[in-house]
Amino acid sequence: MFAPFSLNLKGCLHVYNRPQVMGIVNVTPDSFYSGSRTMDETEIGLRIESMIEDGVDFIDIGAYSSRSGAGDISPQEEMNRLRKGMAVLRGIAPEIPVSVDTFRADVAKAAIEEMGADIINDISGGALDSNMFDMVARLKTPYILMHMRGTPATMQQFTAYADVVADVVSDLSVKLRQLRLAGVADVIVDPGFGFSKNLEQNFKLMNDLSAFSVLDCPVLVGISRKSMITKSLNIEPSDALAPTVALDAIALTKGASFIRVHDVREAAQTVTLFSLLNS
Numbered sequence: 001m002f003a004p005f006s007l008n009l010k011g012c013l014h015v016y017n018r019p020q021v022m023g024i025v026n027v028t029p030d031s032f033y034s035g036s037r038t039m040d041e042t043e044i045g046l047r048i049e050s051m052i053e054d055g056v057d058f059i060d061i062g063a064y065s066s067r068s069g070a071g072d073i074s075p076q077e078e079m080n081r082l083r084k085g086m087a088v089l090r091g092i093a094p095e096i097p098v099s100v101d102t103f104r105a106d107v108a109k110a111a112i113e114e115m116g117a118d119i120i121n122d123i124s125g126g127a128l129d130s131n132m133f134d135m136v137a138r139l140k141t142p143y144i145l146m147h148m149r150g151t152p153a154t155m156q157q158f159t160a161y162a163d164v165v166a167d168v169v170s171d172l173s174v175k176l177r178q179l180r181l182a183g184v185a186d187v188i189v190d191p192g193f194g195f196s197k198n199l200e201q202n203f204k205l206m207n208d209l210s211a212f213s214v215l216d217c218p219v220l221v222g223i224s225r226k227s228m229i230t231k232s233l234n235i236e237p238s239d240a241l242a243p244t245v246a247l248d249a250i251a252l253t254k255g256a257s258f259i260r261v262h263d264v265r266e267a268a269q270t271v272t273l274f275s276l277l278n279s
Contacts, residue, residue, distance in 0.1 A: 062101030
């Protein structure tokens with residue numbers, strides 16, 4: 001069941017009384033779903049305009065591919081891509097809340113202070129840059145704390161859990177405590193579907209998603225067109241819209257505060273129907 005939550009965005013408190021749709025913009029040439037790749041200003045602008053028309057609430061922009069086995073890029077290349085994407089985004093939508101998908105503290109600093117971002121979305125949960133928690137605290141920005149082991153290149157080597165739900169909740173709890181001690185007020189937790197989890201573990205996390213309510217934070221679910229769908233159904237990401245919508249609907253019934261998606265229109269429709277059922 002959905003629980004209302006609030007976020008402090010640049011000194012202004014926002015209260016959310018329904019689940020939020022977070023649309024994905026990838027300024028990368030190699031993200032796992034080709035339909036999300038936007039490398040030039042025209043493509044970026046068209047995608048953002050389409051998302052706004054379709055009812056997006058938040059936009060998540062990333063310049064570093066986190067697909068399994070993805071190659072590394074330099075911090076400078078990541079920032080160059082982000083600057084291009086954020087310039088287009090803010091030119092079209094100066095007020096929409098934007099999260100930047102990065103695990104690097106210096107990139108986070110530039111994204112918030114120079115590029116106009118509002119939230120940091122860290123796939124590594126602070127594990128890949130020891131300065132990240134202190135940086136987010138200094139920036140006074142909300143932080144998306146995702147669970148992952150290893151790196152995008154190695155994460156699928158680290159799928160041994162005693163109990164995947166209990167272990168992920170425990171790992172996030174430890175890091176949440178560290179964030180609170182550092183002074184980070186607003187944290188969104190993400191179980192990290194597909195990141196250092198096998199198919200069975202992904203579905204166990206989804207089935208027991210309500211367990212994450214013990215953390216007393218908004219919960220973000222990102223399963224859009226991922227391998228937990230495509231491998232289970234033996235389909236390509238391009239054919240995974242309908243099952244993505246099905247799993248997102250299930251996630252909403254189990255307490256998701258955000259659904260992070262490639263396909264905003266269908267997600268927004270799903271949230272509308274969910275909200276009507278629970279009004």
